[in-house]
Amino acid sequence: MEYFSLEAEQAVIGSVLKSPELIYETTLQPDQFYHSGHKIIFEQMVELRDSEKKVDFVMITAGLGELIQEIGGTGYLLQMSQSIDTVANFTEHERIVREKSLMRAGMRAIHEIYGAGYGNPAEFSAELMGIAETISDQARTKEGFVHISKGLENHYEQLQEKKYSKKSLGLSTAGKALDRITGKWQKQTLNIIAARPSVGKTAMMLNNARKNAGEKVTVAIFSLEQPQNQLYDRMIAAECNIEGERIKTGQLRDEEWGKYVIAYAEMVELNLYIDDRPGLSIQEIRSAVRKLKKSNSELIVYIDYLQLISGGKKFDSRNLEVGYVSTSLKQMARENDCPVVALAQLSRGVEQRQDKRPMLSDLRESGNIEQDADTITFLYRDDYYDKATEKPNIIECIVAKNRNGSVGTAEMINLKQYGKFLDLDITHHDLPDKRKGS
Known part of the structure; x- marks a missing residue:
C-alpha cells in the first residue's frame, strides 16, 4: 500500500x-x-x-x-x-x-x-494505542455547520419524545433527591464523584451501577483499585441486606443463603461488565469502551478511580497527566454518546479546615478535572469526623458543579454495614456561586 x-x-x-x-x-x-x-x-x-x-x-x-x-x-x-x-x-x-x-x-x-x-510492554502498548486513537479521531468524518432548519427538526423530535415518551430522561443516580438536582446522568457528559478515602465513593458507584443495570442499560465498570470479587461482595451485601463482613467470611445463616440465591438469579441477568485490570491506560479504557459500545447502544461507564488511570506516555508533571486523562474521559463520553462517571480522590487540604465539607478548590491540584466535568458531586459524612454527630448514618451528596442544571445538597441514609444508600428525600438548593472554593 x-x-x-x-x-x-x-x-x-x-x-x-x-x-x-x-x-x-x-x-x-x-x-x-x-x-x-x-x-x-x-x-x-x-x-x-x-x-x-x-x-x-x-x-x-x-x-x-x-x-x-x-x-x-x-x-x-x-x-x-x-x-x-x-x-x-x-x-x-x-x-x-x-x-x-x-x-x-x-x-x-x-x-x-x-x-x-521501551523496556515496559505496558507503556509501549499504551503508546501504540495512543497513536491509533489519534489517527482514528482525526480520520473521523466531522460535520461542520448545521442549518437551523435541520437542527430545530432534531430538537423538535427530541422535545416530542421527552413530552410523550415514558422512557426516563437520563440515567438515574443513587437517589431521587440527587436526580432532581443533577437532572440525572446525561449522554456525552463527564460526571465526577469525589471524596476523601473511605467516605463511600465505591459503594455509591456500585449503588448507581446496580440501579442503571436494572433500567436495562449496559453498565461498564473499570475497577483499578479493587479486584472484581471484592466488588461482588459489596454488591451482594447491598442487594441482600447482609452485613459485608458476613459476605467476606462466608458465614451466612440459612435465611441469608436463601437471599443470596434469589439475588444471584436476578443479578446474573444484568448487562453489567467489570474490568479489574490494575494500571490501565486511558488508551486501553477508550479502546475497551468503543468495542462495548458497538454492541450496546445504551451504555454508562464507571471508573474507580480517575487518578489511578495512566496517561500512557511521559508527562512533565503528574498534574498534566491527570489533566490529560480527565480531558480524554470527556472525549470518550462524547464519542460514545454515553455518560461517564469517574470517582476521584480529594486533596488532604479538606482535613485542615474546620468545615470539612469538600469544595471545588480541593480538586484544583488534579489537572483539568473541574474544567472538564459536567457535574461534580462531593460525598461528605459528618460521622466520618465526629462520632457524636447529630446526623449519624447520613451522607451528604454535594453537587458543587452542574453545567446544565442547579447545584445543591441531597441527603441520603448510609447503611454502612451493607454498603447501601437509601432515599431520605431531603435537598438543600444552593445559589449557583456557592461552594466554589477559593
Whole structure:
C-alpha cells in the first residue's frame, strides 16, 4: 500500500490554480503533502492567502522566486492547472491527501517509539494505542455547520419524545433527591464523584451501577483499585441486606443463603461488565469502551478511580497527566454518546479546615478535572469526623458543579454495614456561586 497519492496532490493544487477561492475553504496544511515540490507550492499559496494577497499563477510564481526550478518550473504549474477539467471533486482529492498524511504520520510515530526502546510492554502498548486513537479521531468524518432548519427538526423530535415518551430522561443516580438536582446522568457528559478515602465513593458507584443495570442499560465498570470479587461482595451485601463482613467470611445463616440465591438469579441477568485490570491506560479504557459500545447502544461507564488511570506516555508533571486523562474521559463520553462517571480522590487540604465539607478548590491540584466535568458531586459524612454527630448514618451528596442544571445538597441514609444508600428525600438548593472554593 502506498502512503501517498501524487495524483491527488496534483489535483488539489491544480484545483486551487483553476479556482483560487478554494484556498480559503481548505483546511489542508503544507506538511500534509508528500511531494516536496507540492509542499513548497502549497506553502506559497497559504502564505499569499494569510497575507491577503491574490492567489493566482503570477503571484505564486513571483513568490516562489528561484524555488520555481526545484518544483519543475512554470511548466509544471501550468500542467497541473490544465489537467483539471472541473473542481467538483476537490473535496474528495483533499480527503485523500489528508488520509495519506495521517497514515504517514502514524508510521513515523510507530518508528519513533520502536527506536525509543521501551523496556515496559505496558507503556509501549499504551503508546501504540495512543497513536491509533489519534489517527482514528482525526480520520473521523466531522460535520461542520448545521442549518437551523435541520437542527430545530432534531430538537423538535427530541422535545416530542421527552413530552410523550415514558422512557426516563437520563440515567438515574443513587437517589431521587440527587436526580432532581443533577437532572440525572446525561449522554456525552463527564460526571465526577469525589471524596476523601473511605467516605463511600465505591459503594455509591456500585449503588448507581446496580440501579442503571436494572433500567436495562449496559453498565461498564473499570475497577483499578479493587479486584472484581471484592466488588461482588459489596454488591451482594447491598442487594441482600447482609452485613459485608458476613459476605467476606462466608458465614451466612440459612435465611441469608436463601437471599443470596434469589439475588444471584436476578443479578446474573444484568448487562453489567467489570474490568479489574490494575494500571490501565486511558488508551486501553477508550479502546475497551468503543468495542462495548458497538454492541450496546445504551451504555454508562464507571471508573474507580480517575487518578489511578495512566496517561500512557511521559508527562512533565503528574498534574498534566491527570489533566490529560480527565480531558480524554470527556472525549470518550462524547464519542460514545454515553455518560461517564469517574470517582476521584480529594486533596488532604479538606482535613485542615474546620468545615470539612469538600469544595471545588480541593480538586484544583488534579489537572483539568473541574474544567472538564459536567457535574461534580462531593460525598461528605459528618460521622466520618465526629462520632457524636447529630446526623449519624447520613451522607451528604454535594453537587458543587452542574453545567446544565442547579447545584445543591441531597441527603441520603448510609447503611454502612451493607454498603447501601437509601432515599431520605431531603435537598438543600444552593445559589449557583456557592461552594466554589477559593
